[in-house]
Amino acid sequence: MTGDRLAIEVSRLTKRYGDVTAVRDLSFTVEPGVVTGFLGPNGAGKTTTMRMVTGLVSPTSGTATIGGRPYGRLPRPSRTVGAVFDANAFHPGHTARDHLRVYAAMGGYPDGRITELLDLLGLAEAADRRTRGFSTGMRQRLNLATALLGDPRVLLLDEPGNGLDPEGMSWLRGLLRRLADEGRTVLISSHVLSDLQQLVDDVVVIRRGELVAAGPWSRLAGPPAVLITSPDAGALAAALTASPANGGTAPVVEAVGPDRLRVHGLDAPSVADLAAARGLRVHELVTENTSLEQLFLHLTTDKAATR
Numbered sequence: 001m002t003g004d005r006l007a008i009e010v011s012r013l014t015k016r017y018g019d020v021t022a023v024r025d026l027s028f029t030v031e032p033g034v035v036t037g038f039l040g041p042n043g044a045g046k047t048t049t050m051r052m053v054t055g056l057v058s059p060t061s062g063t064a065t066i067g068g069r070p071y072g073r074l075p076r077p078s079r080t081v082g083a084v085f086d087a088n089a090f091h092p093g094h095t096a097r098d099h100l101r102v103y104a105a106m107g108g109y110p111d112g113r114i115t116e117l118l119d120l121l122g123l124a125e126a127a128d129r130r131t132r133g134f135s136t137g138m139r140q141r142l143n144l145a146t147a148l149l150g151d152p153r154v155l156l157l158d159e160p161g162n163g164l165d166p167e168g169m170s171w172l173r174g175l176l177r178r179l180a181d182e183g184r185t186v187l188i189s190s191h192v193l194s195d196l197q198q199l200v201d202d203v204v205v206i207r208r209g210e211l212v213a214a215g216p217w218s219r220l221a222g223p224p225a226v227l228i229t230s231p232d233a234g235a236l237a238a239a240l241t242a243s244p245a246n247g248g249t250a251p252v253v254e255a256v257g258p259d260r261l262r263v264h265g266l267d268a269p270s271v272a273d274l275a276a277a278r279g280l281r282v283h284e285l286v287t288e289n290t291s292l293e294q295l296f297l298h299l300t301t302d303k304a305a306t307r
């Protein structure tokens with residue numbers, strides 16, 4: 001399947017466990033060639049959804065397909081989809097190489113692939129050590145190596161950054177970026193939103209099993225705000241709200257301190273020009289991008305969810 005671009009399609013997926021509805025009527029698409037972040041508070045249904053996509057859990061209703069087919073109907077599922085769910089699923093007495101040998105034998109992959117992956121995942125030196133002494137970061141690397149054995153076109157990783165130090169995170173970002181650039185489909189869940197921000201192109205946000213938002217991160221984040229410090233903040237706020245921006249609507253101005261304003265709907269040069277035209281003093285002007293964390297909190301609080 002080398003070179004295939006396979007989207008994941010989740011359509012009206014529902015999973016009930018007795019009285020608990022873990023996932024409810026959930027639909028979204030994960031595109032190939034980009035890294036998609038799967039976000040949601042604890043218990044939102046991320047793992048259940050990923051398990052349904054990989055055929056480990058059967059849906060109560062709805063479908064999940066990869067390249068148009070359910071996981072169970074893919075011709076060679078383990079060569080098409082690599083998934084990581086549990087960072088601790090190793091035999092403690094096995095070395096990293098033993099662990100990969102077992103999985104390589106099951107999938108019919110050559111031994112050369114093991115050495116290649118131990119190198120790629122930065123585990124060459126630890127290859128012959130028993131996994132019982134592995135740090136969480138090393139376990140994450142070994143899990144990823146296991147998922148990559150079949151050179152899959154689709155990767156589903158549940159919290160792959162857990163336990164990685166900043167250097168490990170930066171390495172993981174580079175690796176996932178490269179895999180996506182090769183046209184693979186990469187879906188990762190994470191709690192550490194600041195780590196994801198520098199990595200994801202698209203996001204899918206769920207809450208209590210339901211979709212809250214999905215799409216390119218840059219679109220969901222919206223245009224940046226402008227943070228301005230001015231001893232003439234009051235006069236500047238009045239001038240800004242009286243000035244229609246490009247689209248004809250006035251910018252929204254928020255007071256964030258006695259001499260600080262946050263301006264939405266007008267870019268930094270326009271704010272500066274307007275202040276200069278009115279003879280108002282500006283001490284500081286900063287463009288402020290929405291963080292993934294801000295968007296996440298905005299989308300997953302009760303107030304947002306009941307809109």
Ligand SMILES: Nc1ncnc2c1ncn2[C@@H]1O[C@H](COP(=O)(O)OP(=O)(O)OP(=O)(O)O)[C@@H](O)[C@H]1O
Nearest residue numbers: 017020021022040041042043044045046047048049
């Ligand atoms: N096998 C199961 N039996 C009963 N309830 C379950 C089962 N698996 C998950 N649940 C419930 O379904 C809901 C969603 O759980 P899930 O693990 O999918 O969420 P999550 O978003 O991955 O959470 P976390 O970020 O905490 O891992 C939770 O209320 C959980 O308790």
